[in-house]
Amino acid sequence: MSGFILETEGLTKEFRGFVAVKNVSLKVRRGSTHALIGPNGAGKTTCFNLLTKFLPPSAGRIVYNGRDITREKPSSIARLGLVRSFQISAVFPHLSVLENVRIALQRQRGFSFDFWRAEGVLAEYNDRAAELLEAVGLQEYVAHTAAELPYGRKRALELATTLALDPAMLLLDEPTAGMGHEDVGRIMELIGRVAKDRTVLMVEHNMTVVSTLAHTITVLARGEVLAEGDYATVSKNPDVIQAYMGTANA
Amino acid sequence: MATVTAGEIRAATHEGLPRQQVVAFVIMVGALVAAPFFFYPVFLMKVLCFALFACAFNLLIGYVGLLSFGHAAYFGMGSYVAAHAAKVWGLPTELAILAGTAVAGVLGVVFGWLAIKRQGIYFAMITLALAQMVFFFSLQAPFTGGEDGIQSVPRGHLFGVIDLRSDLAMYFFVLAIFLMGFLFIYRVIHSPFGQVLKAIRENEARATSLGYRPDHYKLTAFVLSATLAGLAGATKAIVFQLASLTDVHWSMSGEVVLMTLVGGLGTVFGPVVGALTIVTMQNYLASFGAWVTVIQGVIFIVCVMAFRRGVIGEIANVLKKPL
Numbered sequence: 129m130s131g132f133i134l135e136t137e138g139l140t141k142e143f144r145g146f147v148a149v150k151n152v153s154l155k156v157r158r159g160s161t162h163a164l165i166g167p168n169g170a171g172k173t174t175c176f177n178l179l180t181k182f183l184p185p186s187a188g189r190i191v192y193n194g195r196d197i198t199r200e201k202p203s204s205i206a207r208l209g210l211v212r213s214f215q216i217s218a219v220f221p222h223l224s225v226l227e228n229v230r231i232a233l234q235r236q237r238g239f240s241f242d243f244w245r246a247e248g249v250l251a252e253y254n255d256r257a258a259e260l261l262e263a264v265g266l267q268e269y270v271a272h273t274a275a276e277l278p279y280g281r282k283r284a285l286e287l288a289t290t291l292a293l294d295p296a297m298l299l300l301d302e303p304t305a306g307m308g309h310e311d312v313g314r315i316m317e318l319i320g321r322v323a324k325d326r327t328v329l330m331v332e333h334n335m336t337v338v339s340t341l342a343h344t345i346t347v348l349a350r351g352e353v354l355a356e357g358d359y360a361t362v363s364k365n366p367d368v369i370q371a372y373m374g375t376a377n378a
Numbered sequence: 379m380a381t382v383t384a385g386e387i388r389a390a391t392h393e394g395l396p397r398q399q400v401v402a403f404v405i406m407v408g409a410l411v412a413a414p415f416f417f418y419p420v421f422l423m424k425v426l427c428f429a430l431f432a433c434a435f436n437l438l439i440g441y442v443g444l445l446s447f448g449h450a451a452y453f454g455m456g457s458y459v460a461a462h463a464a465k466v467w468g469l470p471t472e473l474a475i476l477a478g479t480a481v482a483g484v485l486g487v488v489f490g491w492l493a494i495k496r497q498g499i500y501f502a503m504i505t506l507a508l509a510q511m512v513f514f515f516s517l518q519a520p521f522t523g524g525e526d527g528i529q530s531v532p533r534g535h536l537f538g539v540i541d542l543r544s545d546l547a548m549y550f551f552v553l554a555i556f557l558m559g560f561l562f563i564y565r566v567i568h569s570p571f572g573q574v575l576k577a578i579r580e581n582e583a584r585a586t587s588l589g590y591r592p593d594h595y596k597l598t599a600f601v602l603s604a605t606l607a608g609l610a611g612a613t614k615a616i617v618f619q620l621a622s623l624t625d626v627h628w629s630m631s632g633e634v635v636l637m638t639l640v641g642g643l644g645t646v647f648g649p650v651v652g653a654l655t656i657v658t659m660q661n662y663l664a665s666f667g668a669w670v671t672v673i674q675g676v677i678f679i680v681c682v683m684a685f686r687r688g689v690i691g692e693i694a695n696v697l698k699k700p701l
Contacts, residue, residue, distance in 0.1 A: 180587065206589030218587070220580035223573075226390035231577045232588050234570055241598055243571040247391070250570055254391060258382035267382050271389035293588060 133158040133297055133327045134179070134210075139188035141174055141351075148174040150351040151188070156297075156344075161319075161328045163338045166348035167371055172331040173215060175348065176301050179329075180212040181205050193296070209296035215305060215331075219282050219289070221275035225266060228274050228285055229257040232292035257292070264288045264318055280311025284318065291322060298322070300330035304337055316340060339363075347371070398699045402647055410553055419545040420617070425657045426556040427614040432637040432649030433563050434606030440644030441567050442599045443579035444494075447502040447631050448509025449607050451489065452482040454626025455512060456608030461528040461621035462521055471534035471542060475555075475612040482608020483601055485512070490600030494593055506628065513626045527622030531615060548617060555613050559606055564646060566602060575599055636674065640681050642688025647701050651689050
């Protein structure tokens with residue numbers, strides 16, 4: 129197997145003539161933490177949606193673990209171990225915190241179409257769910273409804289749910305967006321911990337997070353790759369500075 | 379670090395039967411067993427048939443978030459097939475009802491498969507369009523009797539023994555069907571499958587990203603709902619010894635929405651209370667003639683404006699417990 133877990137070749141997405149992502153060739157090294165940054169409208173989230181198959185690409189190829197996944201369904205991608213989070217916190221608001229995590233765990237049962245069976249059969253997952261919630265510091269909240277959690281805690285819950293699938297690769301869409309200062313610290317620490325034995329690809333605006341966690345950074349601007357490298361290289365790149373500050377300041 | 383206790387897990391998973399639901403169920407069964415000795419059994423059977431219909435509908439809108447505007451198709455087809463099977467084929471009552479239920483289920487597979495490809499208002503419109511096709515089919519097909527419907531359907535004997543021409547015997551048969559349907563739905567929404575359904579209702583994209591295929595779950599729920607609606611229709615045909623165009627008319631689809639809404643969407647007991655309310659109104663306000671629909675409309679508006687959660691939904695909200 130190659131050193132890259134995820135590779136794209138000439139990935140392009142057009143919306144009625146507007147090219148949101150243009151010819152992006154991305155290589156994510158196995159076990160690394162890779163950040164995708166860029167000014168607003170650079171195509172980061174579109175790129176994410178392409179990788180997780182929530183959008184079909186107009187052109188290009190996506191290879192995950194040596195397997196062409198360009199034409200796969202979003203639900204199959206998850207089963208291959210490539211699991212995403214969302215920009216707006218994606219929890220199941222009216223389920224309890226524990227049930228949120230258990231939904232992910234119960235997928236191990238295969239397709240649960242057993243509508244004749246009692247919910248009690250899911251009890252075997254309770255301990256694992258509690259463990260995952262402890263790991264993200266939500267042990268006091270297990271019986272709460274997910275909707276009752278403050279924003280930062282919801283993101284932690286989302287992360288616990290994602291980790292329940294034990295994915296080989298995590299795609300995090302702005303994991304710290306809209307968070308208060310202390311929550312950012314907590315989530316950053318958490319991502320750092322889970323990234324030790326996984327590949328993480330994240331879109332992130334917070335440069336502290338990016339500089340601390342990411343091994344490699346890809347900068348997107350107007351749908352195209354502008355620069356790539358570690359934080360020190362990328363932050364000195366004149367094109368990157370111009371893209372962020374605009375021509376007037378260049 | 380504090381660890382999660384078993385008690386907290388129990389609270390989080392709502393383990394065991396919630397006491398308030400057990401109490402409500404006992405009250406409901408008690409009332410239904412006693413009712414035929416105080417009220418006209420045929421009226422009560424009508425309530426039970428519509429209650430089952432509304433519960434079936436609620437399974438879809440309350441627990442999957444799908445608004446079907448064509449449930450009359452399954453109710454009506456169940457009704458026609460059961461009536462035809464009992465009258466023309468001379469099948470025993472229980473088999474005639476099963477035939478109606480099965481046909482509604484098959485119709486649910488086909489229509490559901492087509493409809494779940496779209497979401498929201500488009501889903502509702504497709505179900506309505508398909509149900510209208512069933513209406514015109516029922517109007518034209520020779521076996522449905524067109525405007526006359528299928529009349530004087532024999533009630534027959536249950537398992538060849540119990541004479542169902544007695545209203546009381548028929549009532550307890552219908553009550554048994556209703557309770558089986560009701561408990562079946564309760565089990566469905568409290569199964570591992572039901573958990574995934576709720577997850578899909580809450581956040582479909584997230585459920586997909588966790589590896590679930592929402593369409594498969596939606597279709598299964600749709601078929602279950604259509605089958606139960608067919609069971610309600612088939613039972614109704616035997617009770618009234620009649621299957622008619624009213625059963626497949628779009629206003630029937632509207633009525634079941636109204637019943638579920640008045641009682642409380644996504645509550646276990648709501649549809650039953652809703653059906654009771656609406657059927658009672660239709661029966662006792664019948665002397666007002668065309669005004670019944672106007673009164674129904676006003677109630678609908680009041681419901682949406684004043685108590686959006688429906689009767690049972692509001693009570694559950696006050697109690698802070700699911701009902």
